[in-house]
Amino acid sequence: LDTLGVDEPAVLMGCSMGGGLAMDFALTYPARTKALIMVDSGPGGLDLDVPMSPLFDEAEVAYEAGDLDRTAELEVQIWFDGRDRTPDQVDPAMRQLAYDMNRIALSHEAKELGEQRPNMDTPAWERLGELTVSVLVIVGTHDELYTFAAADYMVKHIPSARKVVIDDAAHLPNLDHPAVFRQIVTSFLNALDG
Numbered sequence: 218l219d220t221l222g223v224d225e226p227a228v229l230m231g232c233s234m235g236g237g238l239a240m241d242f243a244l245t246y247p248a249r250t251k252a253l254i255m256v257d258s259g260p261g262g263l264d265l266d267v268p269m270s271p272l273f274d275e276a277e278v279a280y281e282a283g284d285l286d287r288t289a290e291l292e293v294q295i296w297f298d299g300r301d302r303t304p305d306q307v308d309p310a311m312r313q314l315a316y317d318m319n320r321i322a323l324s325h326e327a328k329e330l331g332e333q334r335p336n337m338d339t340p341a342w343e344r345l346g347e348l349t350v351s352v353l354v355i356v357g358t359h360d361e362l363y364t365f366a367a368a369d370y371m372v373k374h375i376p377s378a379r380k381v382v383i384d385d386a387a388h389l390p391n392l393d394h395p396a397v398f399r400q401i402v403t404s405f406l407n408a409l410d411g
Contacts, residue, residue, distance in 0.1 A: 218249065228406065230254035233296075233388060237261045240341050243348060252351045252409055254402060257360050257388045259367025262340025267362040270295050285327060289320040299359030299387025311392040345374040352378040353405045357386030357393060364388065 218227065228251050231239035236258025243250040276291040297315040298304055304312060325331065337344075352375050356368045372378045381401050386393035 226251035228252045228254065228409070230256065231258060232256035232391065233258050237341065241337055243350065244341055244344050245337065247349070250350050253348065254353045254355065254405065255371065256355045257357055257364050257390065259364065260341035260345060260371065261337065263342035263367055263370060265363055265366045265370070267366050269363065270361060285320065285323045289316055289323055292319050295361070296388040299357065300361065302359050302387065307393065315389060315392060345371065348375050348377065350377065351409060354378055354380040355383060355390060355401060356380065357383050357388060357390040359385070359387040361388070
């Protein structure tokens with residue numbers, strides 16, 4: 218933001234891990250944050266006891282075996298198809314896009330490109346009461362149960378948070394239903410300026 222010369226507080230939006238990053242930024246730089254949009258994500262460090270898809274174990278086995286194509290397919294089943302949907306029930310072009318993006322990320326991960334940096338000293342889930350900006354929490358109906366539990370946790374612990382559920386969407390509602398997603402975000406932004 219400094220490099221771009223952006224001095225005004227920003228509306229931060231992130232999906233999945235990007236939401237956690239946006240929240241970490243909002244907690245670290247509250248004066249630079251106007252609002253926060255968490256899309257199928259949760260605060261860093263939040264550990265919830267909810268069942269996870271058995272496909273996670275299969276994906277880990279495939280990754281360890283070096284089968285990145287299989288890993289990408291399993292992860293697309295988890296994150297794009299979601300719970301209770303099959304590949305034939307989703308937009309094939311958007312599903313392919315999700316697969317292609319994930320396959321690139323997996324190839325970089327396998328090459329050990331980049332580095333994972335530690336989260337904040339105090340995890341975000343312990344600091345939710347510090348968020349004073351408006352927070353929109355978006356979750357797709359077919360996403361993992363953890364994501365629903367994280368959304369409910371945020372709404373309970375962030376006074377300004379409200380949750381919107383997008384029907385027939387999984388972890389990437391912006392790809393599942395772009396027009397609906399855009400309308401929800403636009404409405405939130407308009408309310409900020411109104």
